[in-house]
Amino acid sequence: MATGAPDIRKGLAGVVVDSTAISKVMEETNSLTYRGYPVQELATTCSFEEVAYLIWHGELPNAEQLRRFMESERARRGLTRSQIAVLGRLPDTCHPMDTLRTAVSLLGTEDPEAENPDPALALGKALDLMAKLPTVVALDSRRRRGLDPIAPNPRLGFAENFFHMCFGEVPEPEVLRCFEISLILYAEHSFNASTFTARVVTSTLSDMYSAVTAAIGALKGSLHGGANEAVMHMMLEIGDPGRAATWLKDALRDKRKVMGFGHRVYKHGDSRVPTMKQAFLAMAASRHGQKWVEIYDALERTMLEEKGIHPNLDFPTGPAYYLMGFDIPLFTPIFVMSRITGWTAHIIEQAQANALIRPLSAYIGAEQRPVPSAALRLTAEGAGRLAGPSRAPGPDA
Ligand SMILES: CC(=O)SCCNC(=O)CCNC(=O)[C@H](O)C(C)(C)COP(=O)(O)OP(=O)(O)OC[C@H]1O[C@@H](n2cnc3c(N)ncnc32)[C@H](O)[C@@H]1OP(=O)(O)O
Ligand SMILES: O=C([O-])CC(=O)C(=O)O
Numbered sequence: 001m002a003t004g005a006p007d008i009r010k011g012l013a014g015v016v017v018d019s020t021a022i023s024k025v026m027e028e029t030n031s032l033t034y035r036g037y038p039v040q041e042l043a044t045t046c047s048f049e050e051v052a053y054l055i056w057h058g059e060l061p062n063a064e065q066l067r068r069f070m071e072s073e074r075a076r077r078g079l080t081r082s083q084i085a086v087l088g089r090l091p092d093t094c095h096p097m098d099t100l101r102t103a104v105s106l107l108g109t110e111d112p113e114a115e116n117p118d119p120a121l122a123l124g125k126a127l128d129l130m131a132k133l134p135t136v137v138a139l140d141s142r143r144r145r146g147l148d149p150i151a152p153n154p155r156l157g158f159a160e161n162f163f164h165m166c167f168g169e170v171p172e173p174e175v176l177r178c179f180e181i182s183l184i185l186y187a188e189h190s191f192n193a194s195t196f197t198a199r200v201v202t203s204t205l206s207d208m209y210s211a212v213t214a215a216i217g218a219l220k221g222s223l224h225g226g227a228n229e230a231v232m233h234m235m236l237e238i239g240d241p242g243r244a245a246t247w248l249k250d251a252l253r254d255k256r257k258v259m260g261f262g263h264r265v266y267k268h269g270d271s272r273v274p275t276m277k278q279a280f281l282a283m284a285a286s287r288h289g290q291k292w293v294e295i296y297d298a299l300e301r302t303m304l305e306e307k308g309i310h311p312n313l314d315f316p317t318g319p320a321y322y323l324m325g326f327d328i329p330l331f332t333p334i335f336v337m338s339r340i341t342g343w344t345a346h347i348i349e350q351a352q353a354n355a356l357i358r359p360l361s362a363y364i365g366a367e368q369r370p371v372p373s374a375a376l377r378l379t380a381e382g383a384g385r386l387a388g389p390s391r392a393p394g395p396d397a
Contacts, residue, residue, distance in 0.1 A: 005362070006360075006362045008362055011264070012359075013264065017191065017196075017357070018191075018199075018350075018355075020190060020191070020346065020349060021035070021058070021349070022034070022035065022055060022188060022190070022342065022345050022346060022349060023035070023055075023188045023189065023190050023342070024036075024190070025189060025190045025265050025266075025271070026271075027265050027266050027267065027268075030266060030268055030269045030270070030271045031271045032189070032271040032272065034051065034054060034055055034187070034188055035054050035055065035058050035059070037054070037060075039184070039185060039271065039272060039275070040271075040272075040274075040275045042054070042184055043181045043184040043185055043272075043275050043279075044181070044275065046060070046184065047157065047158075047159075047180065048158050048159060048180050048183040048184055048187075048338070049066065049069060049070050049073065049157065049158055050066060051183075051184045051187055051341070052069075052130060052187070052341045053065065053066065053069050055187060055188055055341045055342060055345045056123055056126060056341065056344070056345055056348075069127075070157070072127060073127060073130060073131045073158065074131070074152075074154040074161075075131075075154065076127060076128050076131035076132060077131045077132060077134070077135050077152035077154070077161070078132075078135065078151070078152060079132060079135055079136065079139070080110075083103075083106060083107075083110070084139065084149065086106055087099060087102070087103055087106070087136065087139065087140065088143060090102060092143075092144060095220070095329055096137065096140050096141065096144075096329045096330055096332075096333045097216060097219070097220040097226075097329075097332050097333055097336070099136065099140045099333075100133065100136055100137065100140075100216055100333050100336055101213050101216040101217060101220075103132075103133070103136040104129065104133075104209055104212050104213045104216060105209065105213050107128070107129070107132065107209060108207065108208075108209025108210065108213070111125065111128075111209070113125070114207050114208075114209055115207055117205070117207075117351065119348065119351065119352065122208065122344070122347070122348045122351070123344075123348070125208050125209075125344070126208070126340070126341070126344035126345075126347075126348070129208075129212060129340050129344065130158075130337075130340050130341060130344075133333075133336060133337050133340055134152075134158070134161065134162045134165065134337050135152055135165060137162075137166075137330060137333045137334065137336075137337060138150065138162060138165030138166045139165070140333075141166055141326075141327060141330055142165075142166070144327070145327075149165075150164065150165045150166075150168055151165075152164075152165055153165075156170065158183075159176055159179050159180045159183065160176060162179075162337070163175075163176070163179070163324075166325075166326070167325065171324065171325075172286060174282050174283045174285075174286045174287075175283050175286065175287065175323075175324055177279065177282075177283075178279040178280060178282065178283040178320055178324070179320075179324060181275060181276060181279040182276060182279070182317050182320060182321075182334075182338070183334075183337065183338040184338075185272040185275060185276055185313055186313065186317070186334075186335050186338035186339055187338045187339060187341045187342050188339070188341065188342030188345065189342065192224065193218050193219075193221075193223075193224050194215040194216075194218040194219040194224060194225065194339065194343065195215065195339075195342060195343055195346050196218075197211075197214050197215050197217070197218040198211040198212060198214060198215040198343045198346055198347050198350075199211075199346055199347070199350040199357065200214075200357045201214045201215075202346075202347045202350040202351055202354070203350060203354055203355065203356050203357040204356060205354070208344065208347050211343070211347050212340065212343055212344070212347070215339075215343045216336055219332060219335060219336060219339065220332060222259060223257075225314070225332045225335045225336070225339070226332050227259045227260055227312070227314035227318075228260070228314040228317045228318045228321065228331040228332060228335060229318070229328050229329060229331045229332055230259035230260070230314075230318075231259050231260035231314055231315055231317075231318030231319070232318040232319060232321070232322050232328050232331065233328065234258070234259055234260075235292060235295050235296075235299075235318065235319055235322075238295055238299075240291075240295075241291060241294035241295050241297075241298055244294075244295050244298035244299050244302065245298050245299075245301075245302040248298075248299055248302045248303060248306070249302065249306060252306055252307065258299070258303060258309075259314070260311055260312060260314045260315030260318060261303050261307075261309045261310065261311055261312065261315065262309050262310075262312065263310075263312045266310070266312070268310065269310040270310060270311065270312040270313050272313045273310070273311055273312065273313060273315065273316060276313060276316040276317060276320070277296075277316045279316075279320070280293075280296075280316045280317075280319065280320040280323075281293060283320060283323060283324070284319075284320075284323060287323045287324075289319065289323040292319040292322070292323065293319075295319075296315070296316070296319060299311075299315075300315075317331065317335075318331060321334060
């Protein structure tokens with residue numbers, strides 16, 4: 001057996017921890033498939049509901065399966081008055097991701113089958129979350145704007161209904177299509193940090209709501225899903241396409257991370273960006289968004305010239321969601337509305353072939369030593385005689 005220093009892979013970079021049949025990220029060809037289908041083809045030919053069905057069931061639905069699936073999703077969208085009241089009492093200062101995390105936790109407390117591990121119930125719970133999370137996001141967004149909630153409309157599809165609940169109207173086709181494409185592209189991405197978090201929680205035999213709550217926490221961070229919000233803050237700060245290149249060079253000189261660029265797996269470009277960028281361009285044309293397109297292009301070009309780093313999916317979705325009229329703190333919650341499909345598919349997959357996820361660590365702390373006597377630890381005289389790091393002044397020293 002080999003001896004010496006353990007092989008530590010910081011951030012688990014490059015480590016294969018398990019297998020999955022849900023999606024395949026191919027860094028060498030910059031491509032991605034869901035259940036074997038290229039994501040670009042799904043994004044340009046399918047509805048989000050079809051893709052959700054595919055991710056959960058492994059096959060695209062036929063007409064009758066899709067009809068029943070959509071009917072069931074539409075029937076589950078409503079929240080109870082008491083759920084609305086609980087969410088309405090959260091402070092306005094909390095981020096909408098915190099509202100969403102709390103909402104999933106609340107839904108878990110009210111589901112009598114939350115603890116029931118029967119796999120036959122899992123898809124129903126997942127569909128319930130997919131149906132209800134947009135209602136939570138829209139309700140929370142309107143509350144922050146001082147507006148009354150708009151009830152879900154069961155005659156509208158998933159994407160249309162979300163606009164209806166946020167703004168009271170369904171936008172023009174370019175906007176709707178761009179939004180739906182973003183949902184399809186965001187739906188699933190193998191063992192990313194939030195999905196892995198969900199799998200870790202599931203591996204302890206915890207419930208789906210706990211796993212999704214934890215995943216929302218992981219997605220919120222700006223190195224992961226939170227980057228789509230950070231991208232728009234950055235673009236607003238830049239403000240003028242003529243400033244973009246200098247802004248970016250200054251950021252790199254100051255060793256700041258530029259949000260929406262880089263990826264742990266794709267080093268030659270994110271497979272989803274070309275499709276999303278195209279949808280963003282089409283929508284920007286109909287929404288007078290040329291300025292954001294120019295800032296986008298200048299940042300992309302300069303980052304490639306300076307560092308050879310490509311944009312990730314959060315780069316085009318940031319300005320796209322902004323042009324759609326969503327407030328910036330809604331961008332990552334919208335990501336959740338889509339990724340709930342991938343997370344729950346992974347939760348189900350993990351539960352079906354479970355092994356507790358528990359890696360090892362290399363200890364680098366103090367050598368083993370005896371605990372000093374109480375006389376040394378707890379008396380003023382003893383304190384002076386105690387040596388070593390344990391007597392370093394702490395916050396209560
Ligand atoms: C949907 C998603 O979650 S996609 C990811 C969204 N996140 C972001 O956009 C945040 C910005 N990007 C990043 O922080 C990183 O690219 C990550 C976290 C996504 C990937 O990180 P890693 O795989 O760990 O790459 P790592 O951070 O080691 O980067 C390698 C090199 O590229 C640089 N780099 C990578 N991304 C960036 C960036 N966005 N801005 C500036 N430099 C960057 C690093 O500084 C590092 O340079 P060095 O070798 O000179 O130190
Ligand atoms: O895969 C990752 O590390 C992050 C990402 O792009 C995603 O979750 O969509």
